[in-house]
Amino acid sequence: MAPLVLADVLPDGPPRLAPEVEEALVAAVGREHVLVGADVAGHADPFSFLGEATVVPAGVVLPGNVEEVRAVVRLAGEHRVPLWPVSRGRNYGYGGASPRVPGSVVVDLHRMDAVVEVDDETGYVVVEPGVSFLALAEHLRSTGSSLMPSVPDIGWGSVLGNALERGFGYTSHGDHSAFQCGMEVVLADGTLVRTGMGAKADSTAFALYKGGFGPSVDGLFFQSNLGIVTKIGVWLAPRPESTAVCMLTTPHDDDLAGLVDVLRPLMLEGTIQSNAVIGNAPVVASMVSPRAAWYDGPGLLPESALFAMNAAMGTGRWNARFALYGPASLVEARLDVVRAAVEAALPDASLRVTTYGRDVDPAEVHPADRAQLGIPSTDLIQMAAWRGGTPAHTDFSLVCPPTGADAVRQRDLLRARIQDEGFDYAGGFTLNARHAIALALVAFDRDDPADCARVAALFPALVADASAAGYAPYRSHPAFMDLVADQYDANDSALRRTVGRIKDALDPLGVLAPGKQGIWPGSASSRGGV
Ligand SMILES: Cc1cc2nc3c(=O)[nH]c(=O)nc-3n(C[C@H](O)[C@H](O)[C@H](O)COP(=O)(O)OP(=O)(O)OC[C@H]3O[C@@H](n4cnc5c(N)ncnc54)[C@H](O)[C@@H]3O)c2cc1C
Incomplete structure (x- = not known):
C-alpha cells in the first residue's frame, strides 16, 4: 500500500470519521471509548489563534491498555487513518491535543493511568501515559514514599507526555527528558518495543540503566512520530531534609x-x-x-x-x-x-x-x-x-x-x-x-x-x-512545526532527512502523527509525499 500523502488527510469537507473506521475502533475499545461529532471539541486547541483553520480531530479513541493501543495502530494502517497520540492532551500553549492534520484520530491515553512501580530505594517510578503530575504527587504522598516528583507550572499534564515533549519542572530533576530511563513503545505495525535494559525479558533494571546493550533508541521517541509510548521510567530525587x-x-x-x-x-x-x-x-x-x-x-x-x-x-x-x-x-x-x-x-x-x-x-x-x-x-x-x-x-x-x-x-x-x-x-x-x-x-x-x-x-x-x-x-x-523544522537546516537538512528515512522504515504507511515536528511520511525527503 502507498503511504499517506497530504491529499489523503486533508478532506475537502468538515473532518469526519468514516463509519467503517468508527465501527472498527468501537470493536477494539468499546463504544464509550470512541468520540465523534461534537464530542471531539475538547480535543481541539483550547487556545487556537487559527480561527476557521483550527484543526479539529475527526474522532478520538481512548484505549485502556497496551493491547488496545496495538489494535488501534493496526486498524489505522488497515484504514489509512492518521493517528495523533496524546497522554493527557494538556499541551496548552503548544496546540493542546490538536493534531497536525485534519482527518486525524486523536489517541487519548489518559485512561492508562497506572503508577506501575515506585522504588524508594533507588529513586524511580514507572508510569503509564495517563498519570498526571497531580496524581503522581498524590500517589507518592498517600503511599508514604520518600520520593519527590518534579512538576511543571501546571500539574494537570502527563508525566510521560511532558517528558516526551522535553518539558521541564523546577527541582534538581527538572530536565524531564534527561531523567527518563526505560521506555515501552508501540510501533506502527503493532510491535511492542522495550528500550535499554527493558529489552531483556524480566529485566531487573528497566528504569535504572539507560544504556542496555547496543545503540540507544529512546531519543527517537521524543517529540516523535515513530511510535506511541505506553510506559516510561522516571528518576526522582528523595525529598531532602x-x-x-x-x-x-x-x-x-x-x-x-x-x-x-x-x-x-x-x-x-x-x-x-x-x-x-x-x-x-x-x-x-x-x-x-x-x-x-x-x-x-x-x-x-x-x-x-x-x-x-x-x-x-x-x-x-x-x-x-x-x-x-x-x-x-x-x-x-x-x-x-x-x-x-x-x-x-x-x-x-x-x-x-x-x-x-x-x-x-x-x-x-x-x-x-x-x-x-x-x-x-x-x-x-x-x-x-x-x-x-x-x-x-x-x-x-x-x-x-x-x-x-x-x-x-x-x-x-x-x-x-x-x-x-x-x-x-x-x-x-x-x-x-x-x-x-x-x-x-x-x-x-x-x-x-x-x-x-x-x-x-x-x-x-x-x-x-x-x-x-x-x-x-x-x-x-503544530501549525508551525514545518517552519521550525526548516530552521534545523545544517547539511541540507540532513538530520530531518535521516529521521524521514527512519519514519519510512518504521511507519511505511505514515499513519502515526504525520507532520509532527516537520517529519512527513512517504519518502526520505523532508516533506514526504507533499
Ligand atoms: C500557563 C502555562 C504554564 C506552563 N508551564 C509549563 C512548564 O512549567 N513546563 C513545561 O514543560 N510546560 C509548561 N506548559 C506547557 C504544557 O502545559 C505542559 O508541557 C504539559 O505538561 C503538556 O501537556 P501533557 O503533559 O498533557 O502532554 P500531551 O499533551 O499529552 O503530550 C504532548 C505531546 O507529546 C506527544 N505525545 C504525548 N504522549 C505521547 C505518547 N504516549 N506517545 C507518543 N507521543 C506522545 C504528542 O505529540 C502530544 O501532542 C505550560 C503551559 C501553560 C498554559
Whole structure:
C-alpha cells in the first residue's frame, strides 16, 4: 500500500470519521471509548489563534491498555487513518491535543493511568501515559514514599507526555527528558518495543540503566512520530531534609546579564541544583493578576505600570527563583556561597530565602515556591487570562547558551518584535548550567480575530529573527512545526532527512502523527509525499 500523502488527510469537507473506521475502533475499545461529532471539541486547541483553520480531530479513541493501543495502530494502517497520540492532551500553549492534520484520530491515553512501580530505594517510578503530575504527587504522598516528583507550572499534564515533549519542572530533576530511563513503545505495525535494559525479558533494571546493550533508541521517541509510548521510567530525587527556595530580584532592566552570569557558574559547580526560572515584572504579575489591575489604557504597559507592579509585589525588573537541596548543614553552606557571589556581583540585588523541612505541609508552602518543592498545582493557568477576553496564550521557546550576553540578545530580539505586534513583552528564561530556554508568553483573546491574526503573524516573524541570530525554538504549535523544522537546516537538512528515512522504515504507511515536528511520511525527503 502507498503511504499517506497530504491529499489523503486533508478532506475537502468538515473532518469526519468514516463509519467503517468508527465501527472498527468501537470493536477494539468499546463504544464509550470512541468520540465523534461534537464530542471531539475538547480535543481541539483550547487556545487556537487559527480561527476557521483550527484543526479539529475527526474522532478520538481512548484505549485502556497496551493491547488496545496495538489494535488501534493496526486498524489505522488497515484504514489509512492518521493517528495523533496524546497522554493527557494538556499541551496548552503548544496546540493542546490538536493534531497536525485534519482527518486525524486523536489517541487519548489518559485512561492508562497506572503508577506501575515506585522504588524508594533507588529513586524511580514507572508510569503509564495517563498519570498526571497531580496524581503522581498524590500517589507518592498517600503511599508514604520518600520520593519527590518534579512538576511543571501546571500539574494537570502527563508525566510521560511532558517528558516526551522535553518539558521541564523546577527541582534538581527538572530536565524531564534527561531523567527518563526505560521506555515501552508501540510501533506502527503493532510491535511492542522495550528500550535499554527493558529489552531483556524480566529485566531487573528497566528504569535504572539507560544504556542496555547496543545503540540507544529512546531519543527517537521524543517529540516523535515513530511510535506511541505506553510506559516510561522516571528518576526522582528523595525529598531532602532541607530545601532553601531563593528569590533573587534586581532593580534594573540592565541587570539581566549580571544575573545570568552570577547564577550560571553556581549551577555548573553544583552549588545551585535546580534551574533558575527568571521572569520580568509582567510575567510575575500575570501569575497573580490580570493586566487590567495595572493598566487599562491604550498601547503597551507603560514604565509606571512596571514600577507599580514591583512596588506592590516586592519584585524587581528581573526575578530569579531557584533552590538548594540536601541536609540542613549542606544547604546552609550552599547558601553562604550563593550569598557571597550575589553580593560581589550584584550589590543592588535582593536575595530572599525561605527554608522548608522535609515534611512541610504543602498548604504551608508559599504558592510561588511550590514548583521548587515538587508540589503540583493548577493556579498558573490564570496566566492565559492576562489580557482579558476569552483566555488564551501561546509560548515561544528559544534555546540559547546560558550567558548574560545571549540573554540580553534574546531579550532585545523578542521584546522588539513582540512589542511591534502590540503585545507586552512578558518574558524570561529557564536557566540551566549549559543552556537556557528564552520564553515569551503571549496572552491573547481567542475570540478577537485581530488578536489571533497578530499571534499568527508574530510566531513566523520571531522564528525568522531568531534564526538570523543563530537561535531556534525547541518546541512549537503544530501549525508551525514545518517552519521550525526548516530552521534545523545544517547539511541540507540532513538530520530531518535521516529521521524521514527512519519514519519510512518504521511507519511505511505514515499513519502515526504525520507532520509532527516537520517529519512527513512517504519518502526520505523532508516533506514526504507533499
Ligand atoms: C500557563 C502555562 C504554564 C506552563 N508551564 C509549563 C512548564 O512549567 N513546563 C513545561 O514543560 N510546560 C509548561 N506548559 C506547557 C504544557 O502545559 C505542559 O508541557 C504539559 O505538561 C503538556 O501537556 P501533557 O503533559 O498533557 O502532554 P500531551 O499533551 O499529552 O503530550 C504532548 C505531546 O507529546 C506527544 N505525545 C504525548 N504522549 C505521547 C505518547 N504516549 N506517545 C507518543 N507521543 C506522545 C504528542 O505529540 C502530544 O501532542 C505550560 C503551559 C501553560 C498554559
